Amino acid sequence: MEILAFGVQADEKPLIEKAFHGHHRVRCLDVFLTEDTAPIAVGHTVVSSSVNADLGARVLRILADGGTRMIAQRSTGFNNIDLDVAERLGLTVARVSYYSPYSVAEFAWTLAMAVNRRIVRASNRTRDFDFRLDGLMGRDLRGRTVGVLGTGKIGEAFTRIAHGFGMRLLGWDIAPNPACVELGMAYVEKERLLAESDLISLHVPLLPSTRRLIDAAALKAMKDDAILVNSSRGGLIDTGALVGELRAGRFTGVGLDVYEAEAGLFFLDKSLEVVEDDTLARLVTFPNVVVTSHQAYYTVDAVGQIVDTTVRNVLDYAAGRRSENVLVPAAS
Template sequence: MEILAFGVQADEKPLIEKAFAGRLDVRCLDVFLGEDTAPIAAGYEIVSSNVNADLSGRVLRTLAEGGTRMIAQRSTGFNNIDLDVARELELTVSRVSSYSPFSVAEFAWTLAMAVNRSIVRASNRTRDFDFRLNGLMGRDMRGRTVGVFGTGKIGEAFTRIARGFGMNLLGWDVTPNPACVDLGMKYVDKDTLFVESDLISLHVPLLDATRHIIDGAALRLMKDDAILVNSSRGGLVDTDALVDELRAGRFAGVGLDVYEAEAGLFFTDRSLEAVEDDTLARLITFPNVVVTSHQAYYTHDAVGQIVDATLANVRDYLAGRRSENTLSPSP
């Protein structure tokens, strides 16, 4: 049996091929799974997708009509999958419930420090042999307050790094994490976290309840010189509202590894094309904003774990087993 994997990055392909070698055949494509590409999967019982695949009801029906019975998504998030339709079609759908939390937590801190210390601007200047320091002044993290919005595995890893910086720890989550409490974290309501934090990092999943949880009202509660970092899901932030606040001269820095309209854009080369997304184009122009293309998870360690879990999900399907990674059929 050959498996068809969509949206495979060049660095990811050898890891997939090595993991599957001697077990199952796999065909890797760099195109993303969506309405236009779903017909390619005709005849493939198992397909694998990435986080920015379009797995809406229409795409799932096309896959099912072509003979697909199992979709193995290589990510933790699954907000791109219409699970109701998947269950209606009796498709098996799996995800990767966890991988190295340190990959994302460390990258979130990389973004935070990049905007705090104006690393991108400084690097661009020195490439032009401009060695002035004007506009590059940052702030010590020690003694300042960090607000960790979501304290699961990634939020906990982020908190441990913050404690190493000597920061005051505030947290918000539906359920407090005892490990974070042991680190000295004080759990507060959302508004208090927004008001009191010098740095806010988002680590919650994208659900109906969390979509645009960082809206205009939340942004206006934040300090004018706060730093906001989002390495979780783009839909957590109302980007238009964020642009409005940035235009008003607010925030010391914003680091974004995700964007709410990133599907079909991130992971592709658009350098020779006109930018059609006015909001993203405006966002990137702000000197205190750093945008990266959903790479926080992209370490050899994390991707290796994702690939291994995907292989395990496929083998479970072939053996008729279910695991914590199974999203469909329903428990």
């Protein structure tokens, strides 16, 4: 059987090919799965997709009509997949329910430190042999308050690093994480967390209940000199409202590894094109904002685990087994 993998990055391709070797053939494509590219999958029983794939109703029907019976998504998130339609079409859908939480947690801290200590601005200056310190002053984090929205595996890893910095810990989640409580985290209402935190980091999934969790009101509730970091899902923040607050001169820094309209932009080279997204174009002009292209997960450790789990998901499907990674089981 040949598996067709969409949206494969250059660094990811040898890992996928090595992992599938001896099991099934795999064909890796750098194009993303969309309505335009879905017909390429005709004749492939199994398709592997990336987090920015379009797996809405129209794409799923194209895949099903072309003979696809199983979709193996190479990510934890699955908000891009219409699971109800997949079930009606008899498509099995699996994801990667777990990979290294440290990859994302450590990158979130990379963004936080980059904006706090003005690393990008400093690096750009020194490339021009400008060694002034004007405008580069940051803040010690020890003794300051960090607010962690979402304290699952990644949020817990982020909290452990914050504890190492000697920060006061505030958390918000549907239920406390005992490991975070043991570190000294106090669970509070979201409004209090926003009002008291010097650094806020988002680690919740994108669900209808969390979409634009950080809306205009939430942004106004934050300290004027707060740092905001999002390495989870772009849809958690109302980006238009964020731009408005940044234009008003608020926030010490904002670090974003995700963007609510990133599909069709992130993972692609748009350097020779006119980007028509006015919000993103405005966002990247602020000197206190760092935007990266959804790379928090992108370590050899995490990607290796993602690929290995994807292979197991395909092998389980072929053998008729079901695991905790299955979102939509095989039609009986």
